[in-house]
Amino acid sequence: MGDLTVSATQAFYALQSHLIDSGDADAWAATFTADGAFHSPTYPAPVLGRRDLSAFARRFTETARAAGEVRRHVVTNVVLHPGGAEEAQVSAYLQVIATDSAGDTRILRFTTVHDRLRREDGRWRVHRRDIARDAPQPPVRPLPAPTKGTATMTPYEGTGPARVVDRPMEVVHPEMAGRTAVVTGAARGMGRAFTAALAARGVNVVAADINDVDMKAAAEEIARELAADPRAGAPGRVAARRVDVVDPEQHEALARAAVEEFGSLDYWINNAGVFPYAPVGEITAEQMSSVLDVNVQGVLHGSQAAARHMGPGGAIVNMSSVSAVRVRRGRAAYCASKAAVAHLTESLAVELGDLGLRVNSIAPGFIDTEMTRWLQDDPEALAAALDRVPLHRVGSPEEVVGVLLFLLSDSSRYVTGHSIAVDGGSRHV
Numbered sequence: 001m002g003d004l005t006v007s008a009t010q011a012f013y014a015l016q017s018h019l020i021d022s023g024d025a026d027a028w029a030a031t032f033t034a035d036g037a038f039h040s041p042t043y044p045a046p047v048l049g050r051r052d053l054s055a056f057a058r059r060f061t062e063t064a065r066a067a068g069e070v071r072r073h074v075v076t077n078v079v080l081h082p083g084g085a086e087e088a089q090v091s092a093y094l095q096v097i098a099t100d101s102a103g104d105t106r107i108l109r110f111t112t113v114h115d116r117l118r119r120e121d122g123r124w125r126v127h128r129r130d131i132a133r134d135a136p137q138p139p140v141r142p143l144p145a146p147t148k149g150t151a152t153m154t155p156y157e158g159t160g161p162a163r164v165v166d167r168p169m170e171v172v173h174p175e176m177a178g179r180t181a182v183v184t185g186a187a188r189g190m191g192r193a194f195t196a197a198l199a200a201r202g203v204n205v206v207a208a209d210i211n212d213v214d215m216k217a218a219a220e221e222i223a224r225e226l227a228a229d230p231r232a233g234a235p236g237r238v239a240a241r242r243v244d245v246v247d248p249e250q251h252e253a254l255a256r257a258a259v260e261e262f263g264s265l266d267y268w269i270n271n272a273g274v275f276p277y278a279p280v281g282e283i284t285a286e287q288m289s290s291v292l293d294v295n296v297q298g299v300l301h302g303s304q305a306a307a308r309h310m311g312p313g314g315a316i317v318n319m320s321s322v323s324a325v326r327v328r329r330g331r332a333a334y335c336a337s338k339a340a341v342a343h344l345t346e347s348l349a350v351e352l353g354d355l356g357l358r359v360n361s362i363a364p365g366f367i368d369t370e371m372t373r374w375l376q377d378d379p380e381a382l383a384a385a386l387d388r389v390p391l392h393r394v395g396s397p398e399e400v401v402g403v404l405l406f407l408l409s410d411s412s413r414y415v416t417g418h419s420i421a422v423d424g425g426s427r428h429v
């Protein structure tokens with residue numbers, strides 16, 4: 001096995017030879033452009049032989065015919081993804097172009113096609129199954145019998161205008177019991193609420209915050225609350241850790257701690273965030289960088305560490321915000337960072353989907369935590385903020401918990417790359 005190159009031209013000729021063989025040469029012209037040659041140190045030449053590609057090409061032809069009066073199709077960016085010594089994947093973008101009697105052309109279809117190559121008897125052969133259908137699926141874990149009855153989220157007892165929430169929510173996910181989560185920014189606010197709700201459902205939690213003193217106190221408090229709760233059956237354990245989310249190595253240490261302490265890593269919640277005030281005319285490069293470091297790099301590095309240690313079926317949830325889609329004066333850095341989180345979530349979902357992991361984000365609106373305390377302490381600012389909330393009240397951390405549990409649980413196991421707003425409708429105002 002030496003280093004070898006399979007040229008784009010070779011792929012093109014194989015495609016064209018099929019078109020000629022199939023008698024479509026007059027009606028068809030195939031154009032192939034590629035962003036360079038394929039390099040593979042793993043595969044003996046030629047990886048994409050004429051015969052292999054003609055099966056691939058036949059599929060293009062069938063697709064194109066189905067699209068109507070077709071004169072030409074264009075295949076761009078054929079890419080080979082080596083998957084091991086015995087298996088490879090090939091993907092290509094296909095444009096089907098029609099020319100009408102006046103000679104005008106239009107694109108009828110723009111699609112991606114995939115094929116899988118397998119080595120049989122020393123030859124590479126195309127397997128016609130679509131890779132998307134063939135992708136590794138997370139194991140479907142049977143639901144264990146509930147060990148602790150129904151987990152009920154207590155009515156919200158905050159002091160602010162979210163108090164109107166007076167009915168407990170029933171959110172039951174028995175399949176979560178015994179699994180392990182990492183929650184960042186867990187010393188207070190939503191991170192603390194997430195930690196308590198997960199532990200109440202039997203999930204073991206590595207709860208981490210830059211403020212390790214408050215983190216330790218919060219973890220002890222949660223354990224006491226659950227022990228005293230008559231509805232709690234077998235709560236999960238909460239291990240408090242210090243983390244500065246700007247440091248990738250500290251994320252790695254968190255992931256390892258989860259696996260070492262609890263035996264697995266199933267859920268990761270990138271919740272830590274900062275919300276500084278700085279009008280656009282005054283914001284400095286340092287301020288901008290520090291917000292992006294915590295709110296965006298923190299999410300990226302957390303997800304990378306999670307991906308290294310999670311198995312298929314694992315779920316990551318990132319905290320975006322209504323500020324990703326609605327500008328707030330004086331919060332340019334924050335708004336930009338949360339828009340980045342929403343988009344980064346989509347990239348993570350696409351790429352980590354290959355590992356069977358799901359990645360989604362939550363976009364809270366105005367939630368009653370320390371982060372928004374300043375607003376709640378200023379009656380005029382509060383009234384103005386509530387004017388932009390169709391439900392006319394602040395949300396509670398408990399109400400965000402409901403969506404978090406959905407996104408982590410098996411109930412959402414075909415949901416990825418999505419952002420769910422928990423904002424009382426404020427993104428529309």
Ligand SMILES: NC(=O)c1ccc[n+]([C@@H]2O[C@H](COP(=O)([O-])OP(=O)(O)OC[C@H]3O[C@@H](n4cnc5c(N)ncnc54)[C@H](O)[C@@H]3O)[C@@H](O)[C@H]2O)c1
Nearest residue numbers: 185189190210244245271272273319321364366367369371
């Ligand atoms: N409260 C809201 O109205 C609201 C709205 C939209 C989005 N959010 C987002 O939800 C998440 C949680 O918000 P919250 O209201 O609970 O915030 P909060 O300020 O109450 O808590 C944030 C926690 O993150 C920790 N933290 C900050 N920097 C850190 C770092 N570098 N490393 C580790 N931990 C760090 C803090 O110590 C704190 O405990 C944040 O990402 C926030 O931007 C909040």
